[in-house]
Amino acid sequence: MNARLRSSLLAPVLAVVVAAGLCAIVLLLSGANPASALGAMIGQVGEGQVAVDIVNSTAIYMLAALAAAIGFHMNLLNIGIEGQYRVGALVAAIVGGAIVLPPVLHWLVILLVAAIAGAAWATLPAILKVTRGVHEVLSTIMMNAIAFGLAAFLIRRDQFGILIGNNVSTEPIAESGQVPGIDLGSRGTIFGLVFLAVVAAGVYGVVMNRTRFGFELKASGLSPTAAAAGGVNAKKMIVVSLLVSGAVAGLVGMPEILGRDHAYTLNFASGYGFAGIGIALLGRNHPVGIAFGSLLWAFLEKAKGALDNEGVPREIATIMQGSIVLSVVVAYEIVKRMDLAAEQRRVGRATGTAVEPEAVK
């Protein structure tokens, strides 16, 4: 068990070290000092609202990464989280602004609507996958692009948009639909829905490891053929997992909308979906791994502003994120091979049989 834990920590740590090394090289080439750059970023955490922003972003990234991880378990790459959370947020904001319900119930309904809308946006790729064999990566990427078109269309002022100041947004959500946060004064406000992310990670962990659904999902991902022989309906699992992934994705925009913006505006953030994919890979689909991955991501994202003072373009954070993902997938592959070879040696010694090792996958 100890060996398992060690090998599962080895890869991400290795990856982060390699990525940090790469970025240090890039920084040196650009004529900056990596140590002082890192120092500036860490120092940034103590500034203004940065620490609270990091906590809030961590929650958002966790939701996105959980959505991605659900698909990853069965080798489905739901690249469409980007579009699903946009559509989820937009539809939820429109509905939330149009209705008034008692507090709590109001925002619960909004969350539900967001999840349903996110799932709905994943439906077409799911159907195309099981009936026409269209790879989900291509179809969800197209759906992402179309989501932008849909959002631009629905927020038009002859549709659901209204002009507030010089920003177009949807009808603001009444106070009953807003989720109160933890006010830390000048440090900022922690979104109430940060707890949604924590609960989601917990539920996800239990479902994946302790339930039939989680087992069937993982089995389908590890070996679709063995899962089919074991009575798992592959097509059903594809549809269900894509829809669940879409539903979780639909929630990604909710902490910001219900906790801060109270409407969908033209400035609605983008890029959480792709971040979620990277974080899920980094955290190896494990809820705790995802939590730490999200924290790292949020730190890079929120503290990168400090780099400008160091004379380094803050975009280096994006390179850092990209190289972390690439290094981590390579590192996992290497660790996996080492582990398997070690285990075969161990079994060989223990049973004393001269087996010719069979190729794995």
Next chain:
Amino acid sequence: MSMVDVQPSAAGMTMTPPPRKRVLPGWAIFAIGVVAVVGVLATTSYLTGQPALTSTSTMQNTITLGLPILLCGLGGIWAERSGMINIGLEGMMILGTWGAAFGGYHWGPWVAVLSGMIFGAVGGALHAVATVTFGVNHIVSGVAINLLGAGVAKYLSTLIFAPISDNPRDSPPIEQFDTYSAPGLSDWLGDLEREQRVVISDIAGLLRGLVTGVSPTLIIGILLVILTYVVLWRTRFGLRLRSCGENPKAAESLGVNVYFYKYVAVIASGALAGIGGAALVLGSSPSIYQEGQTANRGFIGLAAMIFGNWRPGGTLAGAGLFGYADGLRLSATPEAVHALLYAAVISAGLLVIWQLFRRKWTTAALAAVGAVGVYALYFATDELPQEFLPYMPHIITLIVLALAAQRLRPPAADGVPYRRGEGD
């Protein structure tokens, strides 16, 4: 895993080999396709009174916007014919756009193409290291490269372009290629086009677009289509490369260095995507690098490749389709784009007739329902919402993938991890 899961057919059934007779040679199918497309467009243009559908500028825009897609599609062919899925084309293309702008700014358009190619190839090499050497899932690595490519371009742009262009998202404009028109022919076709004669003017307009203001990038693109075909299907190098995509263990057992061919294929794939990025930069006016410029064209290139059944000619056709959908909105009014719905109705009608002829009643019925539905949409609206126009290629990609996916033949070992010496 391949980009298209072919239905489980009679794999391994030895008793009845699948009847796969090709009635017509490839070029004939291509020619019939061209005639059919021109026919549908000419008819639509006539019936809806939208000459923009077949105008010279539409054709020119089709070429400009289709070219990057074509080059990515060719990149997809190289990679996937060797068994490597390259979803990282988008990222390699982004690297290509930055490289092209950098090279072009300093040394002119030819160097722009070259440096775009080199930047793309570097992305390809990275993908090759991760997937071939380390056995990372091809799609995961591709996604990571897309993230990385976007990040690197963003960083370099801020670092190098921002001081010159005062905008971290744009490069300064670079020198464009001189363009060439066929003397005489172009003017004569122009006269014909202006006469507004049914069909003839349409053909003249489309042809004129092909021979007027031709940029060297178009020539490069066409040459690369031919080169891809000749190299992959007519040389021993190509045979070996394709064998790695069909059965790498067999190739290995015959002394083919599978890693080598996969590396070459993936790097070439990245280089082609990089040239695609250069074509995008050189084709935009003014010719600059812009953040977010590729707008998923790498992925649409893959869709064009699938549309083209992993073959260069078919990919050319697919790129033309997507380029047209994209190009029309630039040269034409929203009403003209709306007229495309009419073209869709005619196409669906033709499909109904063809399916009835083949006695596929359900497919015919479905196509008929589709035709009626689209016609109703056409009839009920005057123009498509502006906001959706930039996403026409994406919508058409979805439709094409949904309709085309099942009759296709991806390389048998596409996306399957391979490690030397693990066969039986």
Next chain:
Amino acid sequence: MTDTEVAASPAVVLTGITKRFPGVVANSDVHLKVRAGEVHALCGENGAGKSTLMKILYGMQPPDEGTIEVNGEQVNFKSPSDAIRAGIGMVHQHFMLADNLTVLENVVLGAEGRHGIGNGAKRRIRELAGSVGLDLDPSTLVERLGVADRQRVEILKVLYRGAKIIILDEPTAVLVPQEVDELFATLRTMRADGYTFLFISHKLDEVRAIADSITVIRRGTTIGTVEPTSVTTRQLAEMMVGSELPSPETRTSTVTDTEILRIEDLTLETSDGRRLLDGLDLVVRSGEVVGIAGVEGNGQTELVETIMGIRKAAGGRILLADRNLTKASTIARREAGIGYIPEDRTRHGLLLTEPLWKNRILGYQTRHPTARGAFLDIAGARKDTQRIVEEFDVRTPGIDVAAASLSGGNQQKLVIGRELSGEPMLLIASHPTRGVDVGAQAAIWDHIRNARAAGLAVLLVSADLDELIGLSDSIKVMLRGRFVADADPATVTPEDLGSAMTGAGQVDESGLLVTGGDQ
């Protein structure tokens, strides 16, 4: 090199070859001497190290110790290309052909330098085709060829490269007896033309029929070389196994009248309407083993997968103890009492990277002792896995190791143990002893016999005709998706079955195979 030199020295001499893999020694101190112009058989059971040895000789893996001499010269192969250059060719057990390439492309691949890839190559292929008995257009796609023709293409590939020493890895495993005779005829002709063959097999009758000398390999090392005329099949087998032989025979009949599985008019079609299964009727009773014989690819896999609900039947009914399961899902069929040993355990039976106890859950994720409602019962699964490991003698250091690290035989014992849990009334066993060592094979036969004695109905699909005849109470022969003959295991011979499998057998009015006659 000249022909006289070739004749003078042995074609291949292996001395002291040793090859280690992580934790195991696949070959240790192997000695082998093959004379030029002979058919030299290499015999050993699965996992004895034959394949590794051949990979070494063919340059696919380097030996850790030892030397290789070809035609009297010491060689050091870094890759198959080196071996090919030295005149060695290999025909793999699993055909190394690309379906979507033509015969021509498959043959010239890697040897384009000889005659190009155009008409010159086509001409050369036509010249060589006759000597391997191949008669077709070189531009045919390989996917259109049958098994025997594919094998001819494989041999053609080797000849095209100018190989004089040809390794045949289990060449008869996929052939029916008549095709084996044709292959042997081809080999004899080629031997007369000066070719040398290294023939790997564990089918001893065949080895004695074709080989000029036989080397036996056991547990990674060579036991000795004998003349086929000087030993009996039984002696050879005992050299191979190192002990007394098990036999698959089932003794007394335990067949009852209780119908367990009933299949009526079962039909399966491809998406373009071709029939893979064509109106099959079948009954398996409690305590009965019904065997299905057939050349691979004639619908056996499809039949099994349709019964399991993995494929959707186009017509007909499937009844289990009078319960209609035609429309039921796979998991419902399993719950109704079907245990399933799939033909390829690594692809269909196991999650290779998962620990054994998780593999215990697969197929049983809905019921006791591995699940409670929607939740898994992890403690129950672990406990029951421990039971299987003990009862079925799965050799493993524990239940937390990944399934991939067990040997084939132990993996299969785990699968069988699992599929016999949960009180099934029907066991479907597809090639249950494929790729397992002799010890595990005997144990698996015992488990099937015990299950039968306990009243299970067993549907057995196997390519091993001895196994089929030994275990079954009745046999049905399958050809092109239909049952073409019934056979009585008490009287039928493998040769009779082989004829029927290729459509050459004769049946009497009741559909029973006429035995003993030459067709």
